[in-house]
Amino acid sequence: MAIPDTRYRWPARLLHWSMAALLLATIPAGIVMLQDGLDRTTQNALFIFHKNVGVLLFILILVRLAYRWRHRPAPLPDDLPGWQRTAARLSHGALYAFLLVMPIAGYVRVKAGGFPIETLDALGVPSLVPRSDALAEAAKTVHATGGLAVAGLVVLHISAAAYHGLVRRDGVFSRMWPPFGGRSGSGSGPPGLTSDGGSGS
Template identity: 40%
Template structure:
């Protein structure tokens, strides 16, 4: 009896494996929401006091809470399955940089909404997510705490922007300089090249 032909050498097959459809969906959905979220945050803070400013904040806080829920679901989904390994020729420092920067991105994607939630609680402003669901307060109202945590929220935002610039730069380097499948395997279309 013939044994079935193996599809490819195992190392190659693994390196060419794409991220699962759910991981790719989470990645791009959350990325788009985070870009909108930065625009909303800066717009809302700079807007003159008016009903529009209040609406911008409702959108900002609502999208922020949606991001928190999606990131938790993404983490559970991510921990449940194996991840595609980096190309075999990736140096050790790049593997470590990828691991640590991805972990830090997850930490910041959780810390941003949590600090926002604390500001909202400390400011004592009643707020309903998408005008519907009341958000419970995490702490009692306190003006000083609200101001300090707003600074932390801002600083974490700057850290996230800086890390995202590195992240996007690294993805583009893989694609245009190293010419491997690292960006392609995260794209929705999943067209890998040999």
């Protein structure tokens, strides 16, 4: 049976895959940069990369939320069990929430700790938080805990995507693939990843 075309518009797909690439780059960078024994040059480069990609991700998540508010995603497949609908909605909402919290906590940790964020500093953006070791330490804890949550949600995201693409084959993955190009088509594309494991983007 032919699957109706419910592919997302190209701005949604571009935002999704751009954010996915940046997120999958900055998570390992954040882990590696904290390892003992790492040479200072590499560590500094990773810190600069992690901080400034965080700024970009924060801007992109705001743009994506605004776009999603104006362009609601297609409904889930009619035969999807209720518990899977609930799980998709909750996990998707949690991922959006953490993608907002993480850069904010990272910003507070860096600025309260008295460190630069090169992109913002070059643009002349003043610090929005006071210098405070206690505040920096609290934000560091939030950022570290949130990082674990994001990693777990990403694994869940990919697992649900594989289920939709390889087991159900219900066209959910093809809503967000390919990353670029027109909206037309019947949902062709390789199975695997999807924007949210079935809850829209």
